[in-house]
Amino acid sequence: MTNPEVRALEPKALWNKFADLNAVPRPSKKEERVIQFMKDFGKKLNLETLEDEVGNVIIRKPATQGLEDRKMVVMQSHLDMVHQKNSDTTFDFDTQGIEMYIDGDWVRANGTTLGADNGLGVATIMAILESDSIVHPAIEALFTIDEETGMTGAMGLKEGVLKGDILLNLDTEEDDEIGVGCAGGIDVTATRSYAEEAVGEGKTGYSITVRGLNGGHSGMDIDKGLGNANKLMNRLLYNGFENFGLRIAQIDGGSLRNAIPRESFATIVVDKVHQESFEFEFGTLVKAIKNEYATLESDLEIILEETKTPEKVMDLGVQEGLTKALYAAHNGVYRMSPDIENLVETSNNIARVLVQNGAIKIGCLTRSSVESSKTDLANALRATFELIGCEVDLSGDYPGWAPNMKSPILQVLVDKYKNINNTEPHVAACHAGLECGILGQNYPEMDMISFGPTIKGAHSPDERASISSAKKYWNFVLEILKDIPAK
Structure with a gap:
């Protein structure tokens, strides 16, 4: 043994x-x-x-x-x-x-x-x-x-x-x-398909890696203010899209529904004409994020590397909706218990984001000790993702x-x-x-x-x-x- x-x-x-x-x-x-x-x-x-x-x-x-x-x-x-x-x-x-x-x-x-x-x-x-x-x-x-x-x-x-x-x-x-x-808990899973567009000339491919986060239990640790790799990745993608027209080829973030995501990986495309300013702005945002999380996430790494330019990216309209929905979707503590001191009543963990080959899948675990509050947050998430054309499945409900x-x-x-x-x-x-x-x-x-x-x-x-x-x-x-x- x-x-x-x-x-x-x-x-x-x-x-x-x-x-x-x-x-x-x-x-x-x-x-x-x-x-x-x-x-x-x-x-x-x-x-x-x-x-x-x-x-x-x-x-x-x-x-x-x-x-x-x-x-x-x-x-x-x-x-x-x-x-x-x-x-x-x-x-x-x-x-x-x-x-x-x-x-x-x-x-x-x-x-x-x-x-x-x-x-x-x-x-x-x-x-x-x-x-x-x-x-x-x-x-x-x-x-x-x-x-x-x-x-x-x-x-x-x-x-x-x-x-x-x-x-x-x-x-x-x-x-x-x-x-x-x-x-109790309930799984909120959003899915939809999207068209892919060919990448034209004059583009540069990059990989973005978010890693080194603590992660942890998506219930017991949700009130600690730890970094969520999916939310951090989306923040980077949203900023790049808004300022430089960044296009997403794929995202693979998080893993299990009950674990706070520790890592996320994305492949993106930027016009070569914006390459220098994009890299500078990206670095500035990374410094800001690391400063925000310096106390809690001292091992956080955010890496931008040039890579082979992918052949296809997401449909532009779907990408815009996705990044906005992920920004809007609640993550973390939703409500503290009014009856028991320091007890989280209701929360959500955006646990999984997978975007590849024309398919989007977003997985969340919503928890609450109050059934009506659990339903309220699950419905808020469902509404957020349905606004961008996702099918949303509520499953695995337990008391x-x-x-x-x-x-x-x-x-x-x-x-x-x-x-x-x-x-x-x-x-x-x-x-x-x-x-x-x-x-x-x-x-x-x-x-x-x-x-x-x-x-x-x-x-x-x-x-x-x-x-x-x-x-x-x-x-x-x-x-x-x-x-x-x-x-």
Whole structure:
């Protein structure tokens, strides 16, 4: 097995299971291998193991002696992980296991996402299922699929499959936080075709590269003011078009809907007569952008290079509409919660912009803890893109999770946290999509809570998991399991 340094970390049960899991490729929508891995794990332990019709894996373990009278606990995490890598990293997520290393108090990956989101939760549950010494009530381990790209696992879990009374969702990323609510989301996808025009004589081709941005989680990090590569690229293209008649041949920006775009690439054409003034003006704008983002995005690079002049560019009218629509389309925080301090209520991430071969595709993820506000922003985006002739599809709609401050399991966790750490936990809702809201539709009586170890930079190659926090979190989990209420 790889990653011996990580396997030597304490608690070994947790880190070894995480290393086992990270050796299995597990991209969203391609979870066949990790589903089989988890089924084999449960069967090897001679525990009741089943796969439902959408691919979720459920493993049941009886209570340890003396806790048979306690309520059954559903321990839940998702099997898939976000796949992001640096542009200069050679890595095949479909065939390779994650390469981990230790950096002070952090476990990181070599140029890729780490998979701590939600692999540390999965590893926690695996370690408890395997243990013959950890005290716990009856456990129903629920490993869902495809959380990161649609939550289809949680959506596909049928009513009546689960038997538990309490759900512990292990997918929160600050170890002093107890999650009691989350945002819902909806995908806004705009598409249209366009005619291409031949590039005439006297033109110069350029490539524009925006890279080096932090990226991050499009929910949890959306309020940090980080750069969005798609918005920055459009700003450059709009300025060049307005001042020098820049023409667009292609754009390829961003990747996953739930990751703030870190990179964007474009191929453009400018009249040779404007070449010198265009380059000067471009450089001036780059300096201004870098100055704006100097504090937050110190590694930002914006590169303009001459390249082979492309043969075709976008239709002029469509290009003008596209650059204006992308400028107008809202990105970032739309509304803060008036009820919960410092909570983002509604936001949008312009996640993907692809323009090539006569086709435009723009992908956004709109989030909100208030359904009407989510609909309002989605409609604003739809209207923006429909004005330039796009077909707009609203899909993947999933609900938020409304806080229940009178939850019995919440009180257990708050009391345990105070007793262990001599300080109050931060009880909060988050601006991310957790599966609790979806699961609660078919299991409305289930008492739900979310918590986890400290993970930074989720959904980006800067993802890292705190070693000291993992110890703190592991102890918290074990103490919670000892004190689950009686039936």
